[in-house]
Amino acid sequence: MEFQTFAARAADVEAESADLAVVDLVADLFAAADGDDLGVVARFVQGRVFPAHSETKLDIGPRLCYEALARAAGRNVDVDDVEDRLAEAGDIGAVAADLDLGGQAGLAAFGDAGGGSDDLTVGEVADELADLAAAAGDGSQDEKVTLLFGLFNRCSSEEARYLSRLVLGEMRIGVGEGTVRDAVVEAFDVPAASVQRALQVSNDYGLVAETARDEGVEALDAMGLEVGRPVQAMLAQAGTVTDALDEWDEAAVETKFDGARVQVHYDGSEVALYSRNMEDVTDALPELVEFVEAHVEAPVILDGEAVAVDDEGDPLPFQEILKRFRRKHDVASMREEVAVELHAFDCLHAGGEDLLETPFEARHRRLQSVVGDESAVSELLVTDDADEIADFEATALDDGHEGIMLKSPDAAYTPGDRGKDWLKRKPDVETLDLVVTGAEWGEGRRASFLGTFLLSARDDDDDGGEFETIGKVATGLTDEELAALTDRLEPHVRSEDGQTVDIEPAVVLEVGYEEIQTSPTYSSGYALRFPRFVSVREDKTPETADTIERVERLADQQ
């Protein structure tokens, strides 16, 4: 296919605003592309030069592109002119289209591997850009400018518009992944679900388009994950325990580790580690490579988090992992300073079997079976009990982690998807400082401690400084905290009736919650949904605790 055909179609697409018409235009373009050209145009329309999972990068900075353009535009244009025009036009494509390129055909022959001044094809553009990406070492910048100059020199105005945008990653003609998917469906008459799935496992739009065209639906359906080829990471939405338990029978609860996402590929001889953006970060994390070689059964693809830890193995803040994660130099010395651990939380492929469609709970069991060291596997709690979730969260926070994730136990792994099947629990937006006005003795192991605390807000309307009840908190406290709180409260006990204790207002607790509801259960007329102990407000007295008025205001704001 001539590059001019591609550029003209890109211009049509850019001018079209209706989504369906855009899909038609792109589908026509795909249908007209022969052989390998299809893979190339499937990437080019999205502004990609290489497949999403590819490690190859063009590595062309704006200056380099301006220089190539200036050279192709002839003696009267220099880099500063290109920059001035860009400042005015705001789009490198418009600047390139406006320059009178190609006057330097004779000069181009020096650097242009393709040579000649015949029409450019998309295949040639792809090949030249691959050569350009491969240029490395001393003098590579000059080589890149020369190669790019050679291409611009052969461009029509429209071709220059889209080539300049392509190389600078600024295509922006309104074609996203969804458009390409729909265009493949339309051009080659294959089911959307098959295309979608093939894209998820391969991450390669060119490959999927060519497979749909050449081999049809069976071949698409047979495409699988490949150890060594990264997959887009499944993402999470913010959500609450209420969302999770309303939506699913049970929630799968895990610690949310505060680190960097890492996808582990191990074929038995080589480990590869990829970031959330599918960058290869293997060389930066040798201890994870060693860990995987020693403890993980191959072939396998795992998903997890790389977390920086101190000498005791306690998690360090997020900034610390950044010192290690993409590091190219001084890896060994930095390793001495900041240690990194793997917390695997998912298994996408094991023993030759793709597990994307397998329910999460079963994937997690598979994860446990392939990782020999359980300390590297996230602990999973599957429950419908909000109190258990709150306890799990309290432990996670106490251990220095970021919080919890709530996952649907039945959900498939959907690469690249920020769906409702994974929720990162929102931290409490506001907390309330409430007075303890009652308690209940604990049970079993906790029988000697006060366990459940009745909370009240101050009623300011009442001159007497009355307190009105609003809820009970029983979760989020460690044994030590319970013991200390029992000691603090015992001198204020007014009366006891069985398990139940009446306490005079003295101690203020900071309490988190998910929602404030109106409720006849408590004398304030309000109740807290999923209250959670945060801290003892040693600095506050009952007189400075939160008022019913503030509770009302917060309830209104929800």
Ligand code: AMP
């Ligand atoms: P956020 O970056 O705030 O959107 O939160 C989602 C990120 O949390 C994921 O991309 C992971 O890197 C990270 N994460 C930490 N622990 C887990 C876990 N147990 N399951 C899934 N993601 C996790």
